Amino acid sequence: MGPNGSGKSTLAQVLAGRETYEVTRGEVLYEGKNLLEMAPEERACEGVFMAFQYPVEIPGVSSAQFLKAALNAIRRARGLEELDAMEFLALVKQKFKVLGVDEKLLHRSVNEGFSGGEKKRNEIFQMALLEPRLCILDETDSGLDIDALKIVASGVNGLRSPGRAILVITHYQRLLNYIIPDYVHVLVDGRIVRSGGKELALELEEKGYALIEGGAGAAAPGRR
């Protein structure tokens, strides 16, 4: 969590490998490997998944083609057999059921003409299909009504497992009523200024970021 402009989305984008950001120093170790040395698609194949704040529309490309290309790329990287069309469909249908996604989605162009809620739900669906080990949800709750929020949350909760880390970026404590976090970190001006359990989120809700920000300078001596 963190106020506007604190660098939450930047962190997500840098982890995913967005090339518009230049990392000047440091390294990002993920399962013993430096993520920064990998192309975005290699990171994805290593199990890094980012649910986009603004999922991108790709007109003309059906979700089925897109998902199959993604799934098989990742399976190849993991040394698994690629799925043929029939196997792919069977798998997708099974995942659809779990998440309550309409099968018609497969024939629609990727995110094209999707409502805000549909786009976010589609991100979670892709996450379920690709089975990443590090999931980064970049403000997935923004713009969702309460019903959509519940659906997204239950999708995320269904994916929680000891072998999978989930980093949820949000402004609002509201989401955390549905996704109970193990840890809450507060990011201010590019640094984690406080960490705590789920009660930290409640405190933030009550007091706002200003208070925490005030104490942040002192708490972080290394700060510029």
Add this chain to the structure above:
Amino acid sequence: MSTSTNAIEALVNREYKWGFVTEIEQDVAPPGLNEDTIRLISSKKNEPEWLLEWRLKAYRHWLTIKEPTWHNVHYPPIDYQGISYYAAPKKKELQSLDEVDPELLRTYEKLGIPLEEQKMLTGVAVDAVFDSVSVATTFKEKLAELGIIFCSFSEAAQEHQELVRKYLGSVVPYTDNFFATLNSAVFTDGSFCYIPKGVRCPMELSTYFRINAASTGQFERTLIVAEPGSHVSYLEGCTAPMRDENQLHAAVVELIAHDDARIKYSTIQNWYPGDKDGKGGIYNFVTKRGKCLGRNSHISWTQVETGSAITWKYPSCMLIGDNSVGEFYSVALTNNYQQADTGTKMIHVGKNTRSTIVSKGISAGHGQNTYRGGVKILKNATGARNYTQCDSLLIGDKCGAHTFPYIEVKNSTARMEHEASTSKIGDDQIFYCNQRGITKEDAVNLIVNGFCKEVFRELPMEFAVEAQKLLSVSLEGSVG
């Protein structure tokens, strides 16, 4: 420069995969064009006198006309006297494929068209044009049983004179345009196809053209006649070896569909596009036209144009018979310094005639892509309808897309629709794909194939697969 632009460029810059020259002794006429050249071609082909006369008339007309300049393509002046107008592999009498020069057969194998295998596996009859002379014709007997004639143009000019004489120039007259007129004078070979009344051709007919001899312009002539109630699907696919000089190519294709007949003509054009600096490449000036002569006749053009330095091509339909239908589905891709000026003309003459135009232009690198369309509804074409969809996709920021749609309506009952769009493959789209594990190249291919799918689904199955591969090869180096 952003990474996705780099990736697009890297994709586009892959070398031409099919660039090689076959070493076979060639019988080449000296460069130059005059009446003697035409007499030489005609005598090499043992043509009847009337055909020679027709060629000469075309040549004399050609001398009086000028090369067009209205198109949106630019190239240095072509030296028509510097071109050799005839090249044939050294003549041999062939009884079977075993006697075909093994070097030639290997060429076909490199192109992925082993004749024997095709015979056995695909059921596609192949009239293979190697430069100017047809060297092998298969499935002829099977087609002959149905009365279908499928042979080289040279053979038709001798064996089926009456048909050739009746239809040659009936759709594209020798006076039609500069390049068609040149073709009429010097065409060397091509295909002839005749489907008798009521016959549905049981297989896809295909021709593979290949330009091989250095500096030899190739001038094919194709003529397809579909008698009442007949159906035929014709495939044409091409690749050419890599070389530096520009090679001129000016083909003419004429289609005639009588009452209730249906002709489907599909092309994949993959001639050498020149290198990444725009050096070399084929100049492709083609005149293709179909005449829907009969009631309820139907002509459908589908083309995937990825090759050539210059593509100048407007497969068109003259919708003369009442209720006749014309279709044009096109994907044109220009990369590096390629230029394409392509589109169609739909001339509505008969009542209730319908036409559909779907054009997809893709520009990458410094490529320039022009759609040029003409839809004409003449006075008596009551109830005519046209639907035009014209989309452009840009990859990178140095390419261009241009659209020149001309619409002329002389009958107030006509219904016209025109849709157009221009889009660009965005960095955000590529990144989104990357984040799902898809490489830049694959992402571009996915997007491009999605963009083209309305055209690809008009292609015969095996061609559709080939077309997809071709697009991805042609775009190699375009993503940067």
